Every structure is written in structure tokens, then in C-alpha cells.
Amino acid sequence: MLRLPPFRYLAPRTLDEAAHMLAQEGKDAMLVAGGTDLYPNMKRRQFTPPVLIGLRNLPELKFIAGTPESGLRLGSGVTLTTLAEHPLVREYYPALAAAAGLVSTPQLRNAGTIGGNLLLDTRCNYYNQSEFWRNSIGYCMKRDGDTCLVAPGSPRCWAISSADTAPVLVSLDASVRLVSQRGERVLPVRELFNDDGIQPYRRAADEILSEIILPPALNWRSVYLKLRRRGSFDFPMLGVAVAMRQQADGVVEEARITLGAVSSHPIEARAAAARLLGQPLNAALLAEVATLAAKPARPLDNADLTMNYRKQVTTTYVRRALEQFLPDDTKKSVH
């Protein structure tokens, strides 16, 4: 059995108190929300923080407010189950409800939060292993070693951004509010990411993600498709998030296509999305756009399924996601 390393647990009652504690404890401290990512990582000694600051008692992080006309605000402590079942999220931001509802298992969705999902640690076959296993292969650059075992000549880590909600929030053009004792700032979700498997986020060590801000939803539709081996359990091997605004006649006014789990950060397929603008959707255009969208995907041999398959199937998944925006009489079924 893998056991947690020893740590001191602090239980603030307000967001202010949590920000104060984080500033006081310095870089040694980590935040924990549902703990469904952090505790397994601590058991594998990927993180060994001497201090944990628990966010579970902060009512300020557990709210869903706003309207589809003005946009919704989601407290970072909202659980994935709550998000997946919320009527406004299901109706107006269906890709987000779908992504939250596809994370791991019901038990983990009951504990796991949207904030913790967005700030999930990046993943790799050579890293998400026990300390004993990693020791036996001499560790790797992400923790305790100095070489990348996937790309030994590479100066960087290519661990994968595996959060289901991340590509969706990028496609929805969402923002995050980051709060610290120094003040607060609002950042577009797409700017939250570094293209780096070791330091995947631009969140400062003393910042708490307090809320996610969704823009107005009227006239937007969205879709999320996920590829994984076991449909009831696994992390994504590919996530495709599409958000689109169309005129009444079907002509595309705005579109965003974002790929998850093919790099260290969600990748926006901007050239592909731009090709849709001003066009009515048809099968030939979708096939062309799907091929374009798969180009920036850079899967490596550090996750389940082969990298060639994950690259090839990206085209298929993008096309299937786009087909959801066809008029009902021409829509194909999604498998």
C-alpha cells in the first residue's frame, strides 16, 4: 500500500485567511481542494509538500452565479458532479457539463473540483508511477532526474495536459480569477498555460484560483468529445472541444477548436477554426477543417495508445465534433 508522506494540514475558514496562510508558508506549501489528483501524486512522492492548505471549508469557492445572458461565474470549489448536473451549465455550456461528467468515476467527481481539474498536474507514463518504479529507471527530468525518457535529447519535459475541462474552457473563451495577498487578477484561461510539462501553469505560488468566468452563452453551442481506452475511468488520450456561433442559415460567425491531451497545454487549432468563418457547414468543409485542426497535435510515446494512432484519430474526432453543428437532417451519429 502506498502511504502519504507526513505533512501539516491547515484549514482556513475564509479565502482571505487561505491567501494569508499561503503567503506566510511560502513555496513549501501546496493547496488541496478535492485531493483526487494531489493525494495520489503525494503517495507516489511526485510532490512532498510539508504543508497543505485545505480549500474544502471555504464557502466563497462553492457557488455558481450569473445568467446565460451575462455569463456564469463558477467558484473553483464547485465539484465536477455539481457542474455536470447543473441545469444552466447543461443547457448553455453543454461541452463543459459533458467534460466534467466524463472525468474519471462518480466517486472522484463527487470530491474533485473544477479548480483542481484545471490545475491538474501534467501526466506521463514515465512519471505517474510509484517512487520505487521511478527509482528503478533512474527517475526523469520532471522529478528527481535530469533526462527526459521520452525524448532523451530534449531540454524540456513533454508531460501531457490531461484535464478534461481545460480544452473546453479555452474554447469557451473563459477566464480565471487568481487571488493572493498582493491583490487579484483576471486571466484568460488560454493564458494560464506554459508549454512546459514541469511548470505547466502561469499561476504564481501565492495565488489561489478563486473562480472561473464564462462569457455570455446566447447563440453559442459547444461540444466535447473524449478518447480513452476504458470509457468508465480513464484520463483522456485526446479531447476535442468546439464552440461555435452560427447565423440562422447555418453560416459560421465565430468558431474555436481546442485539442486536449496532445501536448503539455491545450492547443488551439486557430487556422482550422478560421477556415470555417463565413461558411455554411458541409461534409467537404468539415473534412478539410478536421485535417487542418489535427496538424498542431503533437502526441508523443508517453501515454496510452500509440502516438501515431492518437495523431491520426485526432482528424476523426474533430470531424465528429464538427458534425454536431450540422443541421439535424444532415448530421451523422457520433460513435
Ligand SMILES: Cc1cc2nc3c(=O)[nH]c(=O)nc-3n(C[C@H](O)[C@H](O)[C@H](O)COP(=O)(O)OP(=O)(O)OC[C@H]3O[C@@H](n4cnc5c(N)ncnc54)[C@H](O)[C@@H]3O)c2cc1C
Ligand atoms: C483514477 C483517477 C482517474 C482520473 N481521471 C481523470 C480524467 O479522466 N480526467 C481528468 O481531467 N482528471 C482525472 N483525474 C484527476 C482528478 O480526479 C480530477 O482532475 C479532479 O478534478 C481534480 O480536482 P481536485 O479538486 O481533486 O484537485 P486536487 O487534487 O485537490 O488539486 C489538484 C492540483 O490543483 C491545485 N489546486 C486545487 N485547487 C486550487 C485552487 N483553487 N487554486 C490553486 N490551486 C489549486 C492543487 O494544489 C493541486 O496541485 C483522475 C484521478 C484519478 C485518481
Ligand code: SF4
Ligand atoms: S515527458 Fe520526459 S521529463 Fe516529462 S515526465 Fe515524461 S519522461 Fe519525464
